[in-house]
């Protein structure tokens with residue numbers, strides 16, 4: 458189930474990283490994931506019982522970029 462957050466709440470939330478960038482619901486590869494993804498560093502923060510856990514220690518690292526083997530595109 459997708460993250461259900463008040464849009465106004467999502468608007469004021471910011472990543473605890475140096476950029477303090479806005480967060481987006483879901484992850485790049487799964488828009489329905491129960492995570493918030495930082496638009497700057499790409500860290501993903503779990504949402505537990507509707508409460509975003511904005512702790513760097515709890516964050517999932519950014520998705521590693523797929524190796525460019527030249528077959529795509």
Ligand SMILES: [Zn+2]
Nearest residue numbers: 472474495498
């Ligand atoms: Zn960040």
